[in-house]
Amino acid sequence: MNSSKKRILVVDDEPKITRLIRLNLEQTGEYEVREENRASHAVQAARDFSPHLILLDVLMPGLDGGQLASEFQATPQFREVPIVFLTAAVTRDEVNSHGGYVGGMPFLAKPVDIPELIDCLRGHLEKATAGSPPGKPRQGTARRPLQ
Amino acid sequence: MKTEFLLSERDRANAALRESEQRYKRLLAATTDYIYTVDLERDLEHQTSHGPGCEAVTGYSPSDFASDPYLWYRIIHEADRPAVLNQVDLILHGELPPPIEHRITHRDGTLRWIRNTTIPHRSESGRLVAYDGLITDITERKRWEETLKAERNLLRTLVDNLPDYIFVKDTQSRFIMDNLPHSRALGATDAEAVLGKTEGDFLPEEEAALHRAEEECVFRSGRAQFNAEESSVDATGARRWFSTTRVPLKDLQGKIVGLVGIGHEITGLKRAEQALRESQERLSLVIRGSNDGIWDWNILTNEAYFSPRWKNMLGYEDHEIENRFSAWEELIHPDDRELARQRVQAYLAGDLPTYELEHRLRHKTGSYRWILARGVVLRDQTGTPVRLAGSHMDLTELKSAADRLQHANIELKETQAHLIQAARFESMGTLAAGVAHEVKNPLQTILMGLHYLSQKLGNLDGDLALTLSDMRESVTHANTIIGDLLTLSKATLFQMQLGSLNRIIQNCLRLVRNPLEAAQVLVALRLDPDLPQAKLDESRIEQVFLNLFLNSIHAMPGGGTLTVTTRVLELNETTIANMPMYRAFKPTQRLLLAEVRDTGTGIKEADLPRVFDPFFTTKPVGIGTGLGLSMAKMIIDRHEGVIDIRNASGGGVLATIALKAD
Structure with missing residues (x-):
């Protein structure tokens, strides 16, 4: 594990997505990416990987992204870890019209271009390292982002 | 002396007898036309002498009769001779026969009627020695009698053959005369059977009493009673109606001795009257029930009848509209007058099987009522229309x-x-x-x-x-x-708040500045500076205008003008009637209108109904998604507004968005 790289845990039930995110992020040389395609294994994967940021899909079989985010928030180890949702359930316009947050959580609408993704990740990682707890929900507790 | 006395007694007696005979002759001459005397000898006619008046009656003189003993017998009418011979036979046998009336042939050939009364002359011993025949010319009387008889016969024939009932009664209401129809109506076989009887012998007591009372009234008042309508129940139980006139019958002194009755049955008339009355009542009921107005136009005189309901339908009292054809002409809507004229003419000419016309008539208030007129023509024997009558339904x-x-x-x-x-x-x-x-x-x-x-x-x-x-x-x-x-x-994610339509439009125009410049499209802004704010989702409405602007730009590839107007529209009934797109609003609604007009190619009329359909697009493949206007419509619908796309009158497309102002 290279300590200079930011560790990103990508949780999405679609392996093609997680792989291409990994490939693209790792290609920058700034990130180390762990893929997890089973939501139920995500917390354990995080424990193993200790990510600086978690990129979460929302609609997944079994646990959805909202529930998973709540679990992370409930786990002290990850309470400070920023979570970014990457989902097909919202449109870019909706996300933009709400300043990148939906229900208090940062959102990216699929399909997102890699530069935009990297900008977003970078922004939240910077916030976290600047003292502000990374990934802390604005409203204190994580909520299910979309009903 | 005695003889002398006796002679003188006889002479006096003879003288007295002669005088008596002279007086008798004179008396008879005064009461008869003439006398003939037949002297008998041994009970046979010996000599006949006719008195001087015979010539006036027979045309023959006494000497004619004297020279011809059979003249008298010959002039007696052949048919009457047996009666004359019988009379002679009776008198010769000592009887006193009644006078007979018979005909004789006058010398001039005419027939004369004479009355012949024979008076026997007897001797002191009682033997018949002669007889006189007293002749009276009764030709004139006979003629009167014949005339009277003929007249009576005529009267009787008339009375018996007239269909009316004719009867004469005395003051006790007994029949003096009755004609056959009335006798039969009473149930008698002939008129004779009724004479001397009263109606009580034939009719029910109550009915007869009623008639008797009427007759008493005539007797008391002395005045005739004309056409009294009376009814009775006949043998079959059917009620029959009669009209009876009773006229008092007076003798020569003016005293009422009875009455003459003339009656006829009016059962048929009564039934017809009843049927007519019922028919009229039924018609009246139907008319009232149907609430229709009735009209009747006399085509020949142009007179017309309009029922009170006809007038009331137009707000008028009965007296306020004259019953003349021109009244209708004055009330008909000018646009319907020619059609009505044509329809009437076509119907009267037989080109139309029925007369039916929907037309407007002016109400008293000045408004027009829609009327359905139906009518039927009445033609004379030549087929010329003389009347057109019918009904009006509102x-x-x-x-x-x-x-x-x-x-x-x-x-x-x-x-x-x-x-x-x-x-x-x-x-x-x-x-x-x-x-x-x-x-x-x-x-x-x-x-x-x-x-x-x-x-x-x-x-x-x-x-x-x-x-x-x-x-x-x-x-x-x-x-x-x-x-x-x-x-x-x-669609649920709408955030409605007060916003400015003008500002949204200006923002959108900024966003499409590049495409506008690229397409060389000029913008004409006519925004109402006093346009009130509206409750809306700004980002959604922005989407709508962006879509409209981009559509306009795409429709003007060679350049043009995009005109954007905003204004306030106060709705009313007329605007809604003229512009169906506003029917969704109440007539008092205040609207904010935004109109986007381009000078582009316009939309095919056939495509207009589909412009809001999802995925419908007229743009080339790759330009637009076919969802722009669908989305716009969805967004405006969510704002409870309307969006309308149509081709502008001067070319290009006019898109109108209407939102509620409050």
Whole structure:
């Protein structure tokens, strides 16, 4: 594990997505990416990987992204870890019209271009390292982002 | 002396006898026309002498009769001779026969009637020695008698053969005379059987008493009673009606001795009257029940009759409209007059089987009522129309109801169209939500794959770079479609607040500044500076105007003018009637209107009804998603407004958005 790289845990039930995110992020040389395609294994994967940021899909079989985010928030180890949702359930316009947050959580609408993704990740990682707890929900507790 | 005395006694007696005979002759001469005397000898006719008056009666002189003993017998009418001989035979046998009347032939050949009374002369011993025949000319009387008899006969014939009942009664109401029809009506076989009887012998007591009372009234008052209507029940139980006139019958001194009755049966008339009355009542009921007005036009005189209901239908009292044809002409709507004239003419000419016309007549208030006129013609024997009569039915409410129904139908169709569109949106929304998720992930994969490849491949030559760029653009376009679909499916996410339509329009125009300049489209802004704010979702309304502006720009590839107007519209009934797009609003609604007009190519009329359908587009493939106007409509619908797209009168398209001002 290279300590200079930011560790990103990508949780999405679609392996093609997680792989291409990994490939693209790792290609920058700034990130180390762990893929997890089973939501139920995500917390354990995080424990193993200790990510600086978690990129979460929302609609997944079994646990959805909202529930998973709540679990992370409930786990002290990850309470400070920023979570970014990457989902097909919202449109870019909706996300933009709400300043990148939906229900208090940062959102990216699929399909997102890699530069935009990297900008977003970078922004939240910077916030976290600047003292502000990374990934802390604005409203204190994580909520299910979309009903 | 004694002899002398006796002689003188005899002479005196003879003298007295002669005197007596002279007196007798004179007396007879005064009462008869003449006398003939037949002297007998041994009971046989010996000599006949005719008195001086015989010539006037027979045309023959006494000497004619003296010279011809059989003259008398010959002039007696052949048919009467047996009666004359019989009379002679009786007197010769000592009897005193009654006078006989017989005919004789006058010397001039005419027939004369004479009355012949024989008076015997007897000797002191009682033997018949002669007889006188007293002749009276009764020709004139006979003629009167014949005339009278003929007249009586005529009267009787008339009386018996007239269909009317004719009877004469005495003051005790007993029949003195009755004609056959009346006798039969009473149940008698002939008129004779009725004489001397009263109606009580034939009719029910009550009925007879009634008639008796009427007759008493005539006897008491001395005045005739004309056409008294009386009824009775006949043997079959059927009631029969009679009209009877009773006239008092007076003798020569003016004393009432009875009455003459003339009657006839009027049962048929009564029944006809009753039927007519019932028919009229029925007609009256039907007319009242139907609430129709009745009219009757005399084509020959132009006189007309309009029933009170006819006039009342137009708000007039009966006396306020004259019963003449011109009254109708004055009331008919000018636009209907020619049609009515043609319809009447066609019907009267036989070109139309019925006369029916819907037309308008002016009400007293000045408004017009819709009237259904129906009529039927009456023609004379030559087939010339003489009358046209019929009814008027007020169709105004019916028409109004029909209009409301039509309006309701239109609204229903519009609602159905909206529902269908909504259902389409909803199903599309549901689909979109599913599709979006399923498609976005592959798009994400492709997009990231492209990025990865381009990074991996480094600096690429033109074609490779172009290919990757095209693929990226395609992904972006596909994503735009997905985005629009999702917008449609997430109609609940509206944030309504007061906002300025003018500001939104100006923002949007800024956003499309580049395409406007590229297409050399000029913008004419006519925004109402006092336009009130409206409750709206600004970002959604922005989407709407962006769509409209981009559509306009695409419709003017060679340049043109985009005119954007805002204004306030106060709705009223007339505006709604003229502009069906505003039917969704109340007539008092205040609207904010935004009109976007271009000078472009316009829309084919056939395409206009489909412009709001999802995926309908007239643009070339790759330009637009076919969801722009669907989305716009959905957004405006959510604002409870209306959007209307039509070709502008001077060319190009006029899009109008109407939002409630408050």
